[in-house]
Amino acid sequence: MADNGDEDSEYRIKVGDCVVLKRGDIFKAMQIQLGKKVIFEKQWIFLDKAVGQLYSTTFDIVSGGNLLPQKPKNADDASDAKEAGTDNRNIVDDGKSQKLTRDDIETLKEQGLKGQEIIQQLIDNSSTFRDKTEYAQDKYIKKKKKKYENTVTILKPSCRILAMMYHGREPGKICHLRYDTLAQMLTLGNVHAGSKVLVFETCAGLVLGSVMERMGGYGSVIQMYPGGGPVRAGMESFGFPAHFHDTLHEFPICHVNALLAGTLDTTDKHSSAVEKQSDQDKEKEQNQPKAEQAGEQQDGPEDPNMETVTAEEARVEKEKKEKEKRKEAKAQEKRMKLAAAVAQLEGRNADGLIIASRFHPSSVVMGLLKFLAPSRPFVIYSQYREALIECFTKLKEHGGTVNVRLTDTWLRHYQVLPNRTHPLLLMSGGGGYLLSGTTVATDTAKPSGSQRVEEPAAKRQKLTDTEG
């Protein structure tokens, strides 16, 4: 069946795509860029030849680090009846059964022999191979394949793949959140298209991205973030289409109390201390005193009487003004974004709350729970059980929640082969803990049907420069 190019275009790798490289159980997220050398499993490769190929294609890495799509697999040699033994009673493991030396193997590699061919050489030069049982031969071949096959598969990113990648590669970056625990969070939190979900995480953006994948670009996600700015690297690895980003808002937690108290004003020119701080940092870099710029802004069009102004000076003036304009536009954009986030939050009608961070969970949830509507789920992840025990206690004391449960999941992988089925020898020691529950109307909640009273304008105060 011939491939219809158009039908498959969304399945083809393009320049700029976020992809995940895979070999066996090793994953690595990266972006397709032409002419760029990337490192994967101690090898330098170019991804150029992958462009235009289909996702999930497996490539051989050939000389020069280029990729070559593999031909479709032929019938496995293992299916041919091979000479094999019955047990290992006569096999002595003296380390001398392989006749090829390390140097010999290096030579074969340099000669350009493919992985499969090297493995065949190893089999042919092993004095004990044919005495091994069929199962032992299988195991031997699998082990050599893992070592000598020089392939990489390029996958489209998904929550499943990225969660496994982060857990295997950099668990510290995601607070040791195991992928099945993440799966529980997304389901217990009832994350779905069209809802409004609050996310507070310090998991490199993985949790944020996973939530966004389950929202499909519908509804909205508000990322509450500590510090100077939201971390989104993990989210970017998902490679979402542009319109998904329209549903994503961010809100610095340093303003949570002000927002809850109704004293947050987003129209102030020097709106938030956060933006101000980063502005000031930028200014220090440029080494321009603010007063000078303010002074320049108040200038009208260039004084026509100043005939002594040189063309050079005029151009520098102009550049300064443009830079100032751009800065102001940026600040304005930031204020608008903040206002948009505030608009999402101030109704206190969020549909879900997901917390997964290194911060102490009790304090986080007590601060953010107020933004949730009644009868909505919340899920809190912590690497440590005691932190959630405390959280549980606080929630019970505070009231307003039901069905609060502290759980964790136990995950076990199996090897399933004829006559060789058993659980794997190693398993994950722990994947973290979850505290989940549902909000209910508190006794002080307004009776049903009444509108929320508007905050009187007089109550609002501009943020002073001393804050933050």
Added chain:
Amino acid sequence: MSFVEYSDVIQDGDVAIVYLGIDSTMPIKVQKGAQTQTRYGVIRHSTDLIGQRYGSKVTCSKGGWVHVLHPTPELWTVSLPHRTQILYTTDIATITMMLELKPGSVVCESGTGSGSLSHAILRTIAPTGHLHTVEFHQQRAEKVAEEFKEHRVDHLVTVRNQDVCKDGFGVTGVADAVFLDIPSPWEAVRHAKTALKRQGGRVCSFSPCIEQVQKTCQALMDQGFEELSSVEVLLRVHDVRVVSMPLPDFGPDPSAPPGPDSRGEAPNHASISLKTTTPPREIPGHTGYLTFATKPRT
């Protein structure tokens, strides 16, 4: 109200979940003039439910109170009337992520059973996806179709009353994911392959017995599926409680300096209070094995 979209106020015709306590929930079909008995007394729908906010506290006739919650697939799973053994949230969550379900996914499922997993799938694939679910038992198929309608998700699902092992899912080349929870899943693997998109997709089979798993893995390999993975997931619940542990009395300590009121009397009834968790006495130790695989492009 719908199982795929939140609403704020309880209305006539809604399905709501009454929360009575931990591990005690009850679904209610809200109807003008109707009443529901609970162990705390009677709930009168017209006065206690209709027009109230979801999440409200409702005082029942005997004086006790309950909360009324907006339905979610998770609450449904623990409250629904069982017609078959069902899948619980722990397995459902794992399946959802490992099958890469998201809005717009097209999923084939068999057997539908009591619809526990079905509701969770519908919630995840809404508003643009579709679920094709096959149930060979006629009454169960009809009952679950009725529930989908009451839960306002029927536009997202097609129920077929047929035998998936013989007649497949009723669609070809459209599914992103296939889920099997039937006695002989190996007989349905080729139908799973047919239902999946040509460009590829994910499959999952749930079986309580290891022999079933072995046969299914063999069938998957024979049909060219890749990336086979069999796992089991178990939920452990930690019950938070304060425990008091008495201190042992080793008798008066002659070397210790005399305290304010020690006149040679041994300290008594001293104990330490601990906040800790205890496991429940018995936990579900096994539900089933989950086998996942990927269909490559064909």
